[in-house]
Amino acid sequence: MSGLQKLWLAAVLGALIGLLGGLIGLGGAEFRLPILVAVFSLPTLEAIILNKAMSLVVVITSIFSRGFSVPMESLLPHWLIVVNLLFGSVVGAWYAAGYVMKLAPAMLNRVVFGLLIALALIMFWEHLVGFGETGTPLFQQAWLQALVGILAGLLVGIVAAVLGVAGGELLIPIIVILWGIDIKTAGSLSLLVSLPTMLVGFFRYRQAQAFDALRRERDLLIWMSVGSIAGALVGGLMLGLVPAQWLGLFLAVLLLISAWKVFKH
Template sequence: MSAQRHGLGLASGGLIGALGGLVGLGGAEFRLPLLKGMFRLATLEAVIFNKAMSLLVVATALLARSGSIPWAEVGGHGTIILNLLAGSLFGAWFAAGRAIRLPEKVLNTIIMLLLVGLAILLIVEHLHPLTPVGQALLTNPWAQAALGVGAGFFIGVVAALLGVAGGELLIPTIVLLWGVDIKLAGSLSLAVSLPTMIVGFMRYREAAAFGVLGRERGLFLFMALGSMLGATLGGWSLGWVPTDWLVLGLAVILLVSAVKVFKH
């Protein structure tokens, strides 16, 4: 039974990691329904497990994507990263502290609504972009910065509650607010996600459910291996695989997973 469980962890981690590496996501939105449905983890345990896995995937994907999106290009947009971090770090710390104290049914409901909302946002933005490609939504730098901090806070909250990297919100935010190309936005979102998730992860150490990482050590190692291999392959494929259709496909999968696993 444990061998089958570990094999499923390796395969699912590889697939989700590859998709995450391609698009610039941690893939945790799709891992969370699997952890609850297939691997039968309690909600808060699944969130904490997911958060730890997302940290590995994001770090791996960021390194793998550097071949297509150079570090210098990412660093050249450091103001965007800092702007979003100003809100997301506080949002992650705030939300993780609240999630520890929520009853599981309430946390389930919040997670379901957030997953469905993220899916709808992706589909709507993909089919009806709010701004022309390459054009920023705002031109006033002060308004842009204020909206960036506010968006960062909300994204940090979502990332902490779901145990995710938050790329589904970060990428559209970066593209809309600053008019950045979607592939570069993917790398920028990973650079924001990494410290944001670390803050939420440290906050979750106060929860008793944190012990899931020790109890499910085998599953974690196999899923981590698959995730890092998948994220590396996905990141290397960035230069020749179009991402637009992937975003829409991921949104549909996210919507189906959310409804199926959390509808009760």
């Protein structure tokens, strides 16, 4: 494969992933990771770091694009939710990234494999069972809600750091279930949690030798990021045109298969 063919493939695959993710309201980073390893032959840690860089670009773009449908002022009454989750997520991201950098490649593959399988099962649950009724918080006691929010944020930070994802797959259902927020607002709030969380993990990964992959694979990063953003924007505009439940189930199966094929060893 020539250099130009590689870049075009990166753009096309990034656009396809962004499109499919956008159709169900996700960025698709969990699907990019197996592709970076299997198609572009990147070591897993390098793929995680590149995936995190792309996810950062997609999240920043999504924050601005969602501002047209969900104005920032409508999110201000929910700022405590963002702070609550960040108390756990930034800690989880910092320590998880430090842990990942110390893992042997074989063990890292096993950890990534387990988390991707878990995400696929969560996607199954989201699209088969749903989140339940919005407007009713899971807990009435403020202290218990805050404690569970911190623990949930900790889990999100760990997953985001290890896989290089934004964590919307976890954040959106957590916000809907724990605080009873409608799913559209929860999607925007999840981005406000994801951005600082990912920045913390990204800064932590600067200590890894694999961080040099951002310079070495700069063209791949740029082309796949552009494709991912374009696909996500088109998918967002088409949101509702395709049955999200069946598409979500299809993507969950696809994630299971790709995780098994790439990381089972």
